[in-house]
Amino acid sequence: MTAVIEARNLSRWYGNILGISEINLDINQGITALLGPNGAGKSTFMKIITGQLKPSLGQVRILGQPVWNNFRLFRRLGFCPEADAFYEDLNGMEFLTGLLRLCGFSREESEARTRWALETVELQAASLRPIRSYSRGMRQRLKIAQAFAHDPDILILDEPLNGLDPLSKRQIIKLIKEFRDAGRTIVVSSHVLPEVEALTSEIILIHHGKILARGDVHFIRELLDTHPHKIRIQSQAFRLLAKLLAVEDYILNITFEPERQAVVFETHHRDHFFNRLNELLLEHGLDIEEITSPDDNLQAVFDYLVGK
Amino acid sequence: MTEVREKGYHHWEGQLQEKKWVFWPITRTGIKLAFERRRFKFLFACSFLPAISYAVGIYISERLEDFKFMARGAERTLQVNPAFFKSYLSLDLIFFMILLLMALGGAGLIADDFRHRAIQLYLARPITRNDYLIGKAGVVVFFVGLLTLLPAIILFVLKLLFSGSFRFFLDYPWLILSIILYSVLLMIFFTCYILLASSLSQNRNYVIAIIFAAYYLSEIARGIFYAIFRSPYSILLSIPGNLQQVAAGFFRVKPATAASWYLSFLAVVIFCLLSYFLIRRKLKAVEVIR
Numbered sequence: 001m002t003a004v005i006e007a008r009n010l011s012r013w014y015g016n017i018l019g020i021s022e023i024n025l026d027i028n029q030g031i032t033a034l035l036g037p038n039g040a041g042k043s044t045f046m047k048i049i050t051g052q053l054k055p056s057l058g059q060v061r062i063l064g065q066p067v068w069n070n071f072r073l074f075r076r077l078g079f080c081p082e083a084d085a086f087y088e089d090l091n092g093m094e095f096l097t098g099l100l101r102l103c104g105f106s107r108e109e110s111e112a113r114t115r116w117a118l119e120t121v122e123l124q125a126a127s128l129r130p131i132r133s134y135s136r137g138m139r140q141r142l143k144i145a146q147a148f149a150h151d152p153d154i155l156i157l158d159e160p161l162n163g164l165d166p167l168s169k170r171q172i173i174k175l176i177k178e179f180r181d182a183g184r185t186i187v188v189s190s191h192v193l194p195e196v197e198a199l200t201s202e203i204i205l206i207h208h209g210k211i212l213a214r215g216d217v218h219f220i221r222e223l224l225d226t227h228p229h230k231i232r233i234q235s236q237a238f239r240l241l242a243k244l245l246a247v248e249d250y251i252l253n254i255t256f257e258p259e260r261q262a263v264v265f266e267t268h269h270r271d272h273f274f275n276r277l278n279e280l281l282l283e284h285g286l287d288i289e290e291i292t293s294p295d296d297n298l299q300a301v302f303d304y305l306v307g308k
Numbered sequence: 309m310t311e312v313r314e315k316g317y318h319h320w321e322g323q324l325q326e327k328k329w330v331f332w333p334i335t336r337t338g339i340k341l342a343f344e345r346r347r348f349k350f351l352f353a354c355s356f357l358p359a360i361s362y363a364v365g366i367y368i369s370e371r372l373e374d375f376k377f378m379a380r381g382a383e384r385t386l387q388v389n390p391a392f393f394k395s396y397l398s399l400d401l402i403f404f405m406i407l408l409l410m411a412l413g414g415a416g417l418i419a420d421d422f423r424h425r426a427i428q429l430y431l432a433r434p435i436t437r438n439d440y441l442i443g444k445a446g447v448v449v450f451f452v453g454l455l456t457l458l459p460a461i462i463l464f465v466l467k468l469l470f471s472g473s474f475r476f477f478l479d480y481p482w483l484i485l486s487i488i489l490y491s492v493l494l495m496i497f498f499t500c501y502i503l504l505a506s507s508l509s510q511n512r513n514y515v516i517a518i519i520f521a522a523y524y525l526s527e528i529a530r531g532i533f534y535a536i537f538r539s540p541y542s543i544l545l546s547i548p549g550n551l552q553q554v555a556a557g558f559f560r561v562k563p564a565t566a567a568s569w570y571l572s573f574l575a576v577v578i579f580c581l582l583s584y585f586l587i588r589r590k591l592k593a594v595e596v597i598r
Contacts, residue, residue, distance in 0.1 A: 050432050071434050079432035085425045089341055101333035102433040146429065 002064055003028050004154060004185040005049060009058035012044050012209075019044035020209040022058070027187060031180050031200035034189040041209040042189040043082055046158050049187070050079045062154065075103055078152035080143045082159045082189075088132035092123055092142055095131060096149055103150040117149035118142075120175060122168075136163040144172055148179065155179060155186045161195045173198050227295075228252050228266040231273060234290040238263040244280050248272075264294070330435050334443025339450055342413030351412060352451075355405040359459035362396050363466055370470040388467050388476070390483055394559035397460055397490055398552045406494075407519055409451055410502045415515040417444045418506040418587070427591065437591050441503070441584075448499040457491035483559075490558040497551065497576055500583035507590040523547050540565040543572065550575050 003026030012019035020041040034042045047053040049060050051067045051074060060067050067073060087095060093114055100110035118124045121141035126134065134142065140163045147155055157176070161169050176186055176199060190196050196203060205212040233241060242254050242263045250273065253266040267273045281288065342348050369386040396402070421427045430440050464484060467476050477484075505518040530546035533539070543549040543565045550572040556562065557569030 047428075050428075052428055052431050069436075071436050073434075074432055075434040077432065079428070081425065081428050081432075083425045083428075085427075085429045087337070087341070087420065087424060087426060089344065090337070094337075094340075098333050098337050099429065099433065102330065102430070102435055104330070104434065 004063060005187070006061045007045075007049070007058065008060075010045070010048065010055050010060055011057040012048060012053060013056050018209045019053075020048075020206070023209075023211055025204065025211060025214065027185065029180075029183060029185050030202060031176065031186045031188060033196040033200050033203045034187060034206055035191065035193070035196060035203050036189075036206035037191055040191075040206045042206055043158055044209070045206065046079075046156050046187070046189060050074070050077060050156050075150070076153040078147035078150065078155045080147035080155075080157045080160050082162070084139055085143070086131045086139065089130060091128050091130050092118060092134070092145075093127040095142070096146055099146050100150055105150065113149050113151075117145040120148075121145045122171070137165055137168055140164050141168060141172070144175075148175070153184055155184060157186065157188045159189055159191075161190065161192070169195070169198075228268055229270045229273075230264055230266055230293060230295040231270070232257075232262055232264045232290075232292045232294055233277075233288060234260060234262040234292075235286060235288045236261055237284075237286045240284070241277075241280070241286065244284070245273075245276065248276060262290075331439045331443030331446060334430070334440065335446030335450065338414075338417055338444060338447030341416075342447065342451070345412055348409065348412045351405070351409055355409060355455055356459070358396065358399060358401050358405070359455075359463065362392075362459075362463055365392075366463060366466050367470055370467075390480055390486065390559040391561045393460060393463065393483065393487055394490075394555045394561050396463065397456055397487070397494065397559075398548075398555035400548065402455060403523075403548055403551065406452055406455055406498055407523060409455070410448060410498065411516040411519050413451065414448050414502045415506055415519065416512045417447060418503060418590075419508075419510055419512050419515045422507070423510040423512075437588065440591070441587065444503055444506075445499045448502050449495045452495045452498045453491065456494050457488065460487045460491060486558045486560075490555055493554065493558075493576065494551070496580055500580040500587075501547075503587055504583040507587045540567040541571070543567050544575050 005025075005027035007023050007025050010023040011021050018041075023045065034045065036042050044053065048055050049062065049067060051070065054068050062073060063076065065073055090098070093111075096114040096117060097107075097110045100113055101107070105113060115124065115127075118127045121144055123138060123141055123145065126138060131139070131142065140160070144157070144160055147157060147160075155176070160176070161172060164172060173195075176188070180186055188196070188199055201216045203216075204214045235241060238256070238261050242256065242265075245251055245265060246254060250267050250269040251265055252268065255264040255266075256262075257264065265273065280286065343352075365386055366388055369388050372386065421430070427440070431437065435443075461484075464487060468474060501522075502519065505522070506515050508518055509515050526545055526547045527549065530542045530549055533542035533545055543553055544567065549564075553563050553565070553567065553569045553572035554576060556564065557573065563569050
């Protein structure tokens, strides 16, 4: 079966600066997340697959058709750029209707779809207000609305959850999943691992313009097990906790943060650690204020992968 | 009764229209945004004053006997002939009004899209860069046409109506074509000029400065060049000078300088082609390095 999006030897330079280099990948129906820190090449890749940038080398095909200069294909594509891209003087309704008209919808259909899209992202109440008065979250929701309002087969969403409050995030994640369930293809870029985890398990890691890893999100988690996990515990009994856990052979290192009444453990075996921690808390009746994993984020995974 | 729809994704099963005028929503938005500026509306209304005064001139020219008391000595000025139409279409005030209107309503055409990074949204739609440019150009064409082509044709019709015969039309059968061609040239020139200026900066105020500075500096350059070399070809440096030379050629009137109007026409055409090339380059360069 042909992939929905196929990239072959895709490279792009900006003068001497490398955007992406020799990317080969197939993206199929469903949600795929592009992960990478800022400057990794995610936006460049997205601009190429939305036909806004011509690759310096290689080719990208969507639904079997080349993307560059194939403007009819864009009717089947919805793009939500990372940066704000609005006519600030227009209101939400006018902005969306205008963009839908460019897709070939009649005036009536454009207006109906605009109302539906604005209602879906809960912007109907602000639809007649100028965009310049919108908050960051409202702007983000409007950008997402314009991406799906014309009912595309493929959605390309560049950092779609940026600036959204938790409720809006949940709502947009639900919508993206509905889109997936309707048989569409969605490519989402993000540098926030929990957001991606809430959306999909299929991820592509990009760094310095190259694909570092690709696969299920749990595979990326596995990568963490080859490096010690950091677990930070904040508790008034942090010294006692350190003493009780120091005897365990899977504890590699213990660092104290006395000014915050916290201790950081390093271990290869997170599951063993948490099982033992539960036992100790019950046995000694200890209270814990906070447990965090300082290196359980994408940046840490990247650091490990690139050997920092 | 309003249809109750469940919130969330719904697949659309209608038919998309294959539109020929895909650029029209861009033009429409540009015109609408221009009219939303209060000062623009006032200036737009004022910009028709020259046309109204020319219409009054035509009326008086047909009733010279009635207006003898006030038209004494102005009979030559009130003669309605090709030079009359040339004078309207190459009037400094008309050019100035076009610049003023477009500074208010056209400076942001591309500059605002650069500033708001809206071009990527346009180009992610089923439109080409040329469609985008045509859409933007449509805004300038609309306003320049309203100030040039439309009034000039109305003046021509008024002349026929006030004179009560087709004599004028038969005397100058080519004049209507000259009016149309020269107006179209003005539309194309000012479209290229405004869009080029608008693509040079993301800041609307800078664009306004560029629009006026380039226009009037070209005239100053012509004056300096002429003072030094005393050459009639110094007119080629001036934007209004070239437009007036071309107008003289189109309306079969003696040009202001000895330089051929063909050269001015060539200069205008080269400027338009160069502008198109530069604007396309600027649009291609809309790439974010991240």
